[in-house]
């Protein structure tokens with residue numbers, strides 16, 4: 001069976017272990033691949049590999065193009081499947097026009113990107129300009145390779161990222177991000193004599209990714225809890241515990257707090273909670289139909305958070321920016337800037353930590369979003385820090401490589417591609433940070449179920465992807 005240009009190389013890659021952080025075998029393979037063909041081949045300290053293919057005869061004055069994929073794959077398997085990702089080959093098979101793996105991730109994300117680069121490097125007959133094939137490491141676990149790359153690792157001024165999974169779509173932008181953390185220190189205080197305590201829990205939210213899903217209007221359990229506690233501040237409440245959310249990049253699905261109060265206020269406070277539950281069930285009927293509000297009497301023998309800190313914490317949580325802050329004026333429907341109020345946790349040594357992240361394709365707007373979050377918590381007396389900042393890739397509708405790719409796509413397939421950007425991180429954001437003049441685009445064949453054992457590659461889109469890639473490279477001249 002004719003497998004086209006890319007698939008034979010993908011089959012080679014299926015045999016090579018390449019879990020994120022354990023790329024040594026694939027690095028070795030790539031270095032050998034380049035050197036054995038007499039191509040200039042190098043790696044940097046972290047393991048990023050660059051193989052350069054000189055221009056074909058007559059194409060010496062064409063612009064140099066960087067083709068980029070990531071070496072690593074997400075290694076997930078179904079329960080009961082015997083597979084050692086450290087040494088076993090991926091057991092791939094074809095069914096109804098799709099390639100899948102038996103019980104494991106396939107690694108078409110981003111093995112197809114790697115394979116397409118190898119197909120170009122291996123073919124001396126292609127009439128192309130100088131090509132720099134870049135293979136980064138540990139994309140899936142935090143864009144580590146792109147983070148660590150120096151700003152002179154490659155020379156091309158045009159970069160095609162081969163790590164997209166939706167055939168027919170051209171990606172031209174992504175968000176950068178930053179984490180913002182607020183720490184409150186409190187004085188443990190005794191519970192006033194005669195007080196009773198109740199634990200309030202909000203759970204059953206849909207949650208989701210803090211980038212891709214931030215515009216879906218879903219409930220944030222931490223925010224809902226703060227909304228209730230803020231109203232309850234009308235009474236003399238004491239905050240005993242508070243806990244909600246988890247990961248920075250997830251919308252909080254669950255949150256709870258234990259508060260103590262005078263038994264005379266019990267009916268009022270429970271009433272506030274129940275009325276809020278009814279209102280919120282209506283507000284979030286279409287996005288979070290499974291939301292649950294529970295109030296449960298508990299015995300509280302411990303200390304409480306001092307009243308001033310508790311009030312400041314609750315007020316800050318209730319006013320903290322969460323959700324979409326700005327939409328893109330250039331790309332319809334694209335979230336440009338957002339903030340995720342991710343978590344609130346009690347830590348040892350009388351500390352309460354609020355975790356959050358802010359995203360934007362525009363670096364100055366992301367800085368402002370982080371500053372707003374900081375200002376809100378600094379006003380409340382918290383100690384606020386920022387870390388893990390990475391730059392975004394601002395969409396440029398006038399990008400020359402976009403125009404060339406759109407033209408190629410129309411010529412080859414007789415229809416318009418979809419041009420879009422995403423509100424999540426991609427390696428391209430980091431490249432733009434290091435190489436500000438880079439003109440970039442990202443496209444790839446259709447891969448569904450990525451990062452799960454359902455991952456599957458639509459074979460019919462692989463040849464189209466190859467044809468588009470070659471056509472674009474030949475028209476960038």
Ligand SMILES: [Zn+2]
Pocket residue numbers: 070109110139163
């Ligand atoms: Zn990928």
